[in-house]
Amino acid sequence: MxxxxxxxxxxxxxxxxxxxxxxxxxxxxxxxxxxxxxxxxxxxxxxxxxxxxxxxxxxxxxxxxxxxxxTFREKETNVAPLEDTNPLELIDARFALEPHICRLCVLHGSRQDFDLLEGLCDRMEEAVDDPVAFAEADTAFHKALAATTRNTLLIWIIDQINTVRSLDEWTRMRHLTLDGAIIKKYNAQHRQVLNAIRLREPERAANLMKEHLETARLSLTRAAET
Missing domain, CATH: 1.10.10.10 (Winged helix-like DNA-binding domain superfamily/Winged helix DNA-binding domain)
Structure with a gap:
């Protein structure tokens, strides 16, 4: 290894x-x-x-x-509607969902869920110089947030959204945006979100997630202009 x-x-x-x-x-x-x-x-x-x-x-x-x-079943995903989705559209879709996902995490999350999220934060922080490893752990973190809601429809929707992150356009944008400085900023924001969830502060967690997604959107917008 x-x-x-x-x-x-x-x-x-x-x-x-x-x-x-x-x-x-x-x-x-x-x-x-x-x-x-x-x-x-x-x-x-x-x-x-x-x-x-x-x-x-x-x-x-x-x-x-x-x-x-x-229990894993390979999903049959119709990728065609997703292939035309650009990274900025992805962020906008996440804006509509993930702040409320954080509220539901406060409502339904267990210590085991929070420990899992803590481990994923650790993993992201170990990947400051490895954008690919960071992106993998980042995706897992946001999927784990969705899973913590216990809402099967939300979990499915987040899975569909994350399919976009495997497409070529997202990969190109990741190379343009993920450097050590932005990864460190994302890591700090992930920690703040998790701490608010642990402290059972739903609105603070939701607002911190909005700030995180706004940072990601700004980074993507700047990259798109280059």
């Missing part, structure tokens, strides 16, 4: 890739936790945190006394 000790976010990312590419299929049971912890060279607590993250994201379900089973 990288030579550094793997954390729960790293293990979740590895398992997510294995599940997405079909190494583990729907309804398969994962190997025993002790076996998996040994395979990845991590403590069982680290593995449990990774599986909890994947459960929030809908990849697995852990049944007491039985094991952990794959």
């Amino acid at each position: 990288t030579g550094r000790k793997l954390g729960s976010a790293d293990i979740a990312a590895l398992l997510r890739r294995e599940i997405s590419k079909g190494t583990f299929r729907l309804h398969d049971r994962l190997p025993a936790s002790r076996q998996m912890a040994d395979e990845y060279g991590v403590a069982r607590n680290t593995l449990r945190e990774a599986l909890a993250q994947l459960e929030v994201e809908g990849y697995v379900n852990t049944r007491a006394g039985s094991g952990t089973y794959i």
Whole structure:
């Protein structure tokens, strides 16, 4: 791997890739936790945190006394309507949804949800010099916020919005906008949003999310003008 000790976010990312590419299929049971912890060279607590993250994201379900089973279904997405969506339209759509998502996180979030978001903030902060790794963790953070609402329709809509981030135009804009300075600013804003959610301050969390999205929109607008 990288030579550094793997954390729960790293293990979740590895398992997510294995599940997405079909190494583990729907309804398969994962190997025993002790076996998996040994395979990845991590403590069982680290593995449990990774599986909890994947459960929030809908990849697995852990049944007491039985094991952990794959629940991920590959979505059939009609990409055609999304291909003409530009990054600024993406931000506008997020403006309409994510501030209220933060309010719902305050209402429905658990300590486990907040710990997952904390781990993703850590992951983003470790990626100041790696825009690709930051973007992956950033997407996971916003998806985890949606998952915390427990609202299946909102979760689905955010999934559709995030499909745009894999398209060529978004990739080009990411290269233009993501440098160390803007990543640090985004990281500070993510922390502020999470702290407001933890403190159960819904309107403050919503307003901080608006500020974060306004920063992203300004950055994209400037890049589009170059």
